[in-house]
Amino acid sequence: xxxxxxxxxxxxxxxxxxxxxxxxxxxxxxxxxxxxxxxxxxxxxxxxxxxxxxxxxxxxxxxxxxxxxxxxxxxxxxxxxxxxxxxxxxxxxxxxxxxxxxxxxxxxxxxxxxxxxxxxxxxxxxxxxxxxxxxxxxxxxxxxxxxxxxxxxxxxxxxxxxxxxxxxxxxxxxxxxxxxxxxxxxxxxxxxxxxxxxxxxxxxxxxxxxxxxxxxxxxxxxxxxxxxxxxxxxxxxxxxxxxxxxxxxxxxxxxxxxxxxxx
Amino acid sequence: xxxxxxxxxxxxxxxxxxxxxxxxxxxxxxxxxxxxxxxxxxxxxxxxxxxxxxxxxxxxxxxxxxxxxxxxxxxxxxxxxxxxxxxxxxxxxxxxxxxxxxxxxxxxxxxxxxxxxxxxxxxxxxxxxxxxxxxxxxxxxxxxxxxxxxxxxxxxxxxxxxxxxxxxxxxxxxxxxxxxxxxxxxxxxxxxxxxxxxxxxxxxxxxxxxxxxxxxxxxxxxxxxxxxxxxxxxxxxxxxxxxxxxxxxxxxxxxxxxxxxxxxxxxxxxxxxxxxxxxxxxxxxxxxxxxxxxxxxxxxxxxxxxxxxxxxxxxxxxxx
Numbered sequence: 001x002x003x004x005x006x007x008x009x010x011x012x013x014x015x016x017x018x019x020x021x022x023x024x025x026x027x028x029x030x031x032x033x034x035x036x037x038x039x040x041x042x043x044x045x046x047x048x049x050x051x052x053x054x055x056x057x058x059x060x061x062x063x064x065x066x067x068x069x070x071x072x073x074x075x076x077x078x079x080x081x082x083x084x085x086x087x088x089x090x091x092x093x094x095x096x097x098x099x100x101x102x103x104x105x106x107x108x109x110x111x112x113x114x115x116x117x118x119x120x121x122x123x124x125x126x127x128x129x130x131x132x133x134x135x136x137x138x139x140x141x142x143x144x145x146x147x148x149x150x151x152x153x154x155x156x157x158x159x160x161x162x163x164x165x166x167x168x169x170x171x172x173x174x175x176x177x178x179x180x181x182x183x184x185x186x187x188x189x190x191x192x193x194x195x196x197x198x199x200x201x202x203x204x205x206x207x208x209x210x211x212x213x214x215x216x217x218x219x220x221x222x223x224x225x226x227x228x229x230x231x232x233x234x235x236x237x238x239x240x241x242x243x244x245x246x247x248x249x250x251x252x253x254x255x256x257x258x259x260x261x262x263x
Numbered sequence: 264x265x266x267x268x269x270x271x272x273x274x275x276x277x278x279x280x281x282x283x284x285x286x287x288x289x290x291x292x293x294x295x296x297x298x299x300x301x302x303x304x305x306x307x308x309x310x311x312x313x314x315x316x317x318x319x320x321x322x323x324x325x326x327x328x329x330x331x332x333x334x335x336x337x338x339x340x341x342x343x344x345x346x347x348x349x350x351x352x353x354x355x356x357x358x359x360x361x362x363x364x365x366x367x368x369x370x371x372x373x374x375x376x377x378x379x380x381x382x383x384x385x386x387x388x389x390x391x392x393x394x395x396x397x398x399x400x401x402x403x404x405x406x407x408x409x410x411x412x413x414x415x416x417x418x419x420x421x422x423x424x425x426x427x428x429x430x431x432x433x434x435x436x437x438x439x440x441x442x443x444x445x446x447x448x449x450x451x452x453x454x455x456x457x458x459x460x461x462x463x464x465x466x467x468x469x470x471x472x473x474x475x476x477x478x479x480x481x482x483x484x485x486x487x488x489x490x491x492x493x494x495x496x497x498x499x500x501x502x503x504x505x506x507x508x509x510x511x512x513x514x515x516x517x518x519x520x521x522x523x524x525x526x527x528x529x530x531x532x533x534x535x536x537x538x539x540x541x542x543x544x545x546x547x548x549x550x551x552x553x554x555x556x557x558x559x560x561x562x563x564x565x566x567x568x569x570x571x572x573x574x575x576x577x578x579x580x581x582x583x
Contacts, residue, residue, distance in 0.1 A: 007385060007386060010382065010385055011382065014371070014374060014378060014382060018373050018374060093367075094367065095334075096329065096334045096364065096367070097364075097367060097369055099332075099333060099334045099353065099357070100332060100333075100334070100357050100360075100362050100369070101357065101386060102354045102355070102357050102358035102386075102387070103354065103386065104354075174277070175277070175279070176279065256336045256350075257336075258334070258335065258336075259274055259275075259335070260325075260326075260329055260334055260335055
């Protein structure tokens with residue numbers, strides 16, 4: 001485990017150095033990514049401005065969910081870009097090379113490439129989270145829950161990664177999974193940036209099964225005093241652990257079914 | 264070292280439905296067909312052997328290698344490499360093999376070759392002193408120093424292949440798998456790589472080589488296995504292979520002026536492709552190209568000539 005982390009750090013550092021070879025272009029792309037992801041925020045702002053509240057949540061409260069989910073999404077795109085592209089590994093048979101290394105395959109896969117410019121999105125979502133928490137009164141009003149919410153993107157990111165591993169694993173059987181990824185991952189994450197309570201029942205069930213609703217909505221709801229029980233604060237950890245176990249089992253079964261490609 | 268018993272691999276080829284949400288609909292329909300790529304093969308390879316594994320495209324070569332290296336899981340049968348299953352104990356087994364897939368790079372595309380090697384050394388936990396010794400040896404044999412600082416994507420094919428082979432050997436594997444290592448290379452680069460492989464094998468590394476180039480096999484392999492339609496058709500020495508298929512090369516000669524049709528005798532048969540171009544098929548074990556050249560130059564003044572080697576496809580076709 002410790003060895004694995006050491007290797008991972010080393011590979012991140014190499015990729016970081018490669019990105020910095022073109023410093024100016026790197027900074028510009030972070031800047032653009034920041035503003036590009038601000039457009040997501042504009043959509044939220046527009047909706048809430050025209051209706052004042054959404055499902056009984058005001059702008060700052062939604063901003064907390066948005067920030068938590070947004071940080072998870074952007075961290076995923078930064079450090080999980082190879083999962084985003086995973087169908088290509090399977091279709092072109094490039095996964096062969098991953099399996100030839102004497103390390104856990106997911107570690108090797110995830111250390112192949114990083115899209116550091118997407119840290120711009122992390123900055124943007126982080127700013128939204130901080131501003132929303134500030135607007136809600138900061139630590140004076142929220143007390144320890146302020147710090148809970150600041151750390152919530154951690155479990156959120158872990159859940160988002162686990163979901164994306166499960167969906168990527170489907171490529172081992174079905175090859176092309178872009179549609180599935182778009183529907184079950186990106187659309188679901190987008191939907192989870194709002195309070196899940198605004199959606200019809202079938203969609204709430206879907207968002208619970210996938211289980212993006214535990215990334216932001218469930219814990220934020222209780223932490224901001226909008227209902228639920230203290231359980232809601234622990235659930236994300238349990239869900240994160242369970243989702244990872246299931247995802248890793250699926251990944252392993254997928255590897256055994258991997259067909260590579262003709263050469 | 265490598266033991267393969269009744270190995271079989273079926274592939275399921277799903278039918279992808281066209282149109283929107285095609286993947287999700289094909290996911291539910293599961294229509295498709297089963298193709299057998301490797302069909303009940305068994306063999307054993309001992310330490311220090313240099314084995315050529317040949318066959319036409321789609322014969323099952325790569326599928327076999329991918330099962331030996333733990334990439335694919337067999338449908339039936341068993342593989343044991345160094346006493347372990349490459350599927351069940353993948354990480355343990357792959358740590359002791361080196362693999363080169365000619366078509367696919369194992370190096371970091373955007374990093375200089377040197378940095379790729381340093382990352383590999385970290386990945387395989389090669390001690391620093393050993394690493395330096397290995398690098399000196401590689402540089403002596405493959406002259407990696409010339410392009411040490413060049414990003415991999417900027418290397419020529421020959422340079423990259425030298426880098427790939429050295430990279431696969433950095434952790435001193437006991438077994439080396441090579442899939443088409445000389446494909447697309449010029450004669451000089453091919454020669455450098457062949458000499459290097461010979462040297463490695465003499466140091467005790469077991470090598471399994473797939474290739475389309477019969478000259479690779481002739482120079483390097485003590486043993487050849489021929490596979491077609493998933494079955495092993497022949498397993499023996501290179502002489503045994505040639506006794507089955509004949510090692511007929513073709514010498515093509517262009518003369519300066521038209522030559523009246525003429526036969527050579529000695530069991531050699533000339534085909535006149537035009538009145539100034541002749542093609543002679545000859546058995547390399549009986550005639551050297553030089554003998555033949557002397558015979559041909561007695562017919563007239565030679566303008567140009569080249570030799571066409573038999574390819575694996577036509578060689579294997581002769582086996583059945």
